[in-house]
Amino acid sequence: MGLTITEKILAEHAGLDKVTPGQLIKVRVDLALANDITAPLAISAFHKAGGKRVFDKEKVALILDHFTPNKDIPSAIQCQKVRKFALEQGIPHFYDVGEVGIEHVLLPEEGLVLPGDLVIGADSHTCTYGALGAFSTGVGSTDLGAVMLTGKIWLRVPETIKIIYKGRLPKWVSGKDLILYTIGNLGVDGANYKAIEFSGKAVEELSMDGRFTMANMAIEAGAKNGIFIPDSKTEDYVKERARREYKIYRSDLDANYFLIKEYDISSLEPQVALPHSPGNVRGISEIGEIKIDQVVIGSCTNGRLGDLEVAANILKGNRVKKGVRLIVIPGSQKVYYNAIKTGIIETFLEAGAAISTPTCGPCLGGHMGVLGPGERAVSTTNRNFVGRMGHKDSEVYLASPAVAAASALLGKIASPEELE
Numbered sequence: 001m002g003l004t005i006t007e008k009i010l011a012e013h014a015g016l017d018k019v020t021p022g023q024l025i026k027v028r029v030d031l032a033l034a035n036d037i038t039a040p041l042a043i044s045a046f047h048k049a050g051g052k053r054v055f056d057k058e059k060v061a062l063i064l065d066h067f068t069p070n071k072d073i074p075s076a077i078q079c080q081k082v083r084k085f086a087l088e089q090g091i092p093h094f095y096d097v098g099e100v101g102i103e104h105v106l107l108p109e110e111g112l113v114l115p116g117d118l119v120i121g122a123d124s125h126t127c128t129y130g131a132l133g134a135f136s137t138g139v140g141s142t143d144l145g146a147v148m149l150t151g152k153i154w155l156r157v158p159e160t161i162k163i164i165y166k167g168r169l170p171k172w173v174s175g176k177d178l179i180l181y182t183i184g185n186l187g188v189d190g191a192n193y194k195a196i197e198f199s200g201k202a203v204e205e206l207s208m209d210g211r212f213t214m215a216n217m218a219i220e221a222g223a224k225n226g227i228f229i230p231d232s233k234t235e236d237y238v239k240e241r242a243r244r245e246y247k248i249y250r251s252d253l254d255a256n257y258f259l260i261k262e263y264d265i266s267s268l269e270p271q272v273a274l275p276h277s278p279g280n281v282r283g284i285s286e287i288g289e290i291k292i293d294q295v296v297i298g299s300c301t302n303g304r305l306g307d308l309e310v311a312a313n314i315l316k317g318n319r320v321k322k323g324v325r326l327i328v329i330p331g332s333q334k335v336y337y338n339a340i341k342t343g344i345i346e347t348f349l350e351a352g353a354a355i356s357t358p359t360c361g362p363c364l365g366g367h368m369g370v371l372g373p374g375e376r377a378v379s380t381t382n383r384n385f386v387g388r389m390g391h392k393d394s395e396v397y398l399a400s401p402a403v404a405a406a407s408a409l410l411g412k413i414a415s416p417e418e419l420e
Contacts, residue, residue, distance in 0.1 A: 002252025045145025101332025184281025303331025
């Protein structure tokens with residue numbers, strides 16, 4: 001019996017010829033990462049365990065992306081602790097104001113995550129890097145502290161769910177729509193501690209930006225990791241960014257899967273996750289008239305250049321509906337810079353949007369767009385739990401950049417087709 005791509009990567013990093021689902025293994029880590037919320041806790045755990053030096057300063061990344069520039073004194077203290085640790089340890093991959101990006105946008109962009117890697121992060125959306133054909137998963141800060149000390153972690157080998165997307169992508173349907181549809185079908189616990197392997201003609205059409213979006217939200221179905229088999233698009237993306245050697249893995253034809261599901265997406269319409277769950281998904285034609293107060297375009301899910309370009313093309317020559325706040329957050333400094341060079345930022349400004357420095361900000365109800373009671377937002381982020389973006393009586397609707405842009409113009413949840 002052959003192995004899946006996830007099993008092959010885990011076996012390699014455990015120093016084994018093969019692994020089987022359910023097996024407990026100790027693996028070496030290629031990159032350990034944390035942000036300004038999770039790193040201070042991990043640093044405390046590191047010191048409590050007697051840590052003096054991290055296992056390999058080249059394999060640790062610290063990214064101050066949630067509350068920076070610091071929004072208050074507590075967040076300033078959090079970041080101070082991380083800055084001090086990064087300086088003491090001589091960590092080269094430390095990203096602060098002026099060079100920072102949202103971690104899951106920044107690290108692939110910087111070539112720090114590559115195909116075949118095993119990546120552990122103190123953030124649940126670390127699964128994003130599966131878009132590159134890496135095994136990546138989130139852990140608690142205490143576990144991350146242990147990884148920074150030892151460079152290793154114990155993992156249970158997950159079973160794999162293979163999803164095959166058949167058909168061609170319809171107009172206005174993106175990676176965000178595919179993953180929302182998938183979560184709606186599987187449920188938020190339908191892939192608990194499973195690997196989700198994305199495949200099929202439809203995902204082969206997706207850009208790397210679309211694949212990052214899908215892998216990013218695998219956790220919203222409960223998955224341990226989401227992963228794509230690397231192809232020519234993957235190699236084109238990494239070859240100009242890679243800082244070191246990497247290895248591409250592919251699933252064997254006779255690999256064993258826990259479940260294989262096929263979705264024909266030929267007639268799929270844009271999808272929206274209604275409050276208060278990423279699994280509460282409907283096609284946009286099923287929603288009806290829902291007026292909104294705010295739109296957020298950005299995040300580790302949809303803050304890449306391709307995402308901003310889609311939204312800008314819809315907004316171009318139009319103005320945001322009076323009474324609606326449109327907040328645009330480029331995912332990194334490079335995304336911001338390229339959006340300026342290509343005129344995308346100018347389009348947003350002319351449409352009446354507010355532009356932010358790269359930050360996770362509003363996604364977790366931190367800053368840069370917190371909602372008040374009764375307010376509704378369409379957001380390209382990944383979660384819409386009660387109180388996720390502000391007051392417990394606010395509502396968040398998850399959607400693609402295309403739907404978000406159209407909604408900003410019409411003042412209600414809307415498909416781009418309504419503007420045609």
